[in-house]
Amino acid sequence: MKVVELKATKREKTGKQVAKKLRREGLLPAVIYGGGRPEATPIAVPAKEVKRIKHHHGLIKLLLDDEERMCILKDIQYNWLGDVPIHLDFQEIKFGETIEVTVELEFVGTPIGVSEEGGVLEILKREVTIETLPRAIPEKIVVDLSNLHAGDALHVGEIPLPEGAKLADNPEETVAVVVEPEETAETEEETTEE
Numbered sequence: 450m451k452v453v454e455l456k457a458t459k460r461e462k463t464g465k466q467v468a469k470k471l472r473r474e475g476l477l478p479a480v481i482y483g484g485g486r487p488e489a490t491p492i493a494v495p496a497k498e499v500k501r502i503k504h505h506h507g508l509i510k511l512l513l514d515d516e517e518r519m520c521i522l523k524d525i526q527y528n529w530l531g532d533v534p535i536h537l538d539f540q541e542i543k544f545g546e547t548i549e550v551t552v553e554l555e556f557v558g559t560p561i562g563v564s565e566e567g568g569v570l571e572i573l574k575r576e577v578t579i580e581t582l583p584r585a586i587p588e589k590i591v592v593d594l595s596n597l598h599a600g601d602a603l604h605v606g607e608i609p610l611p612e613g614a615k616l617a618d619n620p621e622e623t624v625a626v627v628v629e630p631e632e633t634a635e636t637e638e639e640t641t642e643e
Contacts, residue, residue, distance in 0.1 A: 481539040
């Protein structure tokens with residue numbers, strides 16, 4: 450499991466004006482909550498670092514002014530256009546307690562339904578949410594699609610999870626489907642109409 454380090458500073462003041470001033474200085478307002486602490490801690494992180502951490506689903510070691518806190522990136526809020534980050538939420542973790550994390554899916558193998566049956570693969574979901582211990586957070590979950598035939602679908606509940614992890618998403622949700630070839634579908638429609 451990869452741990453990413455991120456420098457941050459504690460903020461004494463909060464509010465819209467403070468947030469605007471931080472952004473002008475190349476910083477983003479953020480908070481870190483959880484970890485058994487009664488209140489969230491307002492912090493600021495370098496805006497240029499967001500690109501580096503926004504797709505990281507593992508642990509982040511926040512290097513605050515006088516302490517280190519292990520956490521996960523829980524949420525990023527964007528501007529009204531949806532393209533510029535304006536605020537981050539970090540959740541502090543306690544080792545020994547399970548947490549919910551979103552993990553990227555990596556698809557391998559060409560489905561039989563594509564290579565031999567002329568179907569088309571459609572990926573509908575590229576990540577899943579699991580409940581696991583902090584030290585067991587996987588960087589990704591590898592999903593083999595090679596056994597899917599035309600007309601087959603893979604559901605969230607069929608994804609092999611790391612040992613000790615529990616699924617937090619709906620197990621019936623479709624992850625990938627191999628759509629049958631168009632000629633076959635058209636022939637079936639004509640047969641049904643007759």
